[in-house]
Amino acid sequence: MEGESSVKLHEMWASTYSKRVELALKLKGIPYEYMEEDFTNKSQLLLKYNPVHKKVPVLVHDGKPIAESYIILEYIDETWKTGPKLFPEDPYERAKFRFWASFIQQQLFESFSRVVISQGQGEALEQAVKDVFERLGVFEEGMKEYLAGGASFTNGENLGLLDILMVVTFSPHKVHEEVFGIKTMDPDRYPLLFSWITALNEHPLVKQISPPHDKLVELLQIYKPTNQARGSESH
Structure with missing residues (x-):
C-alpha cells in the first residue's frame, strides 16, 4: 500500500476522536506507528503538527500532518483505495x-x-x-x-x-x-x-x-x- 511505512498517529488512549482514526486505519489495513500523547505535557511534535488547536489526533503521512478527526477520516478514505470504503461512492x-x-x-x-x-x-x-x-x-x-x-x-x-x-x-x-x-x-x-x-x-x-x-x-x-x-x- 502506498505510504504505509510512514504513517504515524498522535493520539491519547481514551480520546474518542483518536479512536475514530485508529479504527479507520485498522479497517483499511494500514500499518501505523502509535504515538501516545500526554495532555499534561504535550510533545513538541504535536505542537508543531497542530499549532492551531494543539489537540489529538494528528495523522502524519510521509511527514505531512493532517489534523481533526473527521478530516483525517476523509483523507484516509481518499488516499488508500484498498480495504472497505468509509464513505459511499454515490x-x-x-x-x-x-x-x-x-x-x-x-x-x-x-x-x-x-x-x-x-x-x-x-x-x-x-x-x-x-x-x-x-x-x-x-x-x-x-x-x-x-x-x-x-x-x-x-x-x-x-x-x-x-x-x-x-x-x-x-x-x-x-x-x-x-x-x-x-x-x-x-x-x-x-x-x-x-x-x-x-x-x-x-x-x-x-x-x-x-x-x-x-x-x-x-x-x-x-x-x-x-x-x-x-x-x-x-x-
Whole structure:
C-alpha cells in the first residue's frame, strides 16, 4: 500500500476522536506507528503538527500532518483505495452519510457532553438528559434506512463512517451509566441502536481499540468533579 511505512498517529488512549482514526486505519489495513500523547505535557511534535488547536489526533503521512478527526477520516478514505470504503461512492448517499455524521458529532455527542457538564445542577441536568433522549429517538428513526432487515452495520458487511462514529461515541455506554448515571443505550427505548452498538462492540477491530472498562471508569471519575473547568483535548 502506498505510504504505509510512514504513517504515524498522535493520539491519547481514551480520546474518542483518536479512536475514530485508529479504527479507520485498522479497517483499511494500514500499518501505523502509535504515538501516545500526554495532555499534561504535550510533545513538541504535536505542537508543531497542530499549532492551531494543539489537540489529538494528528495523522502524519510521509511527514505531512493532517489534523481533526473527521478530516483525517476523509483523507484516509481518499488516499488508500484498498480495504472497505468509509464513505459511499454515490454523491447523494455520501451527502446523507455526512448529514448523519454531523448529527452524531453536533447533536448526540454535544448533548451528552452537556449531561456531563450539568452533573449535580438539578434542572440543567434534567433538561440535558431530556435532550439526549430526544435526539437518540430521532437518530433511531433515521438509522432504520440503513439497518433494515437485521443488518448489523450501515456499510453492508463492513464498518463505514457512521459505524465508526457510533461505536467510538457509545461503545463505553456502560461506563457512562456507571459514572454519570445515564443509560443511553436502553434496549426498550432504542432497540435498533442497542442492537447496532452490541454488534459493533463484538467486531474484532473494535475490541482491539476499545479502552479497558475499569481504566476508563477511573479516568472519568477523576474528570467528573472538574469537568466544568476543563475543555476537550481532542477534535
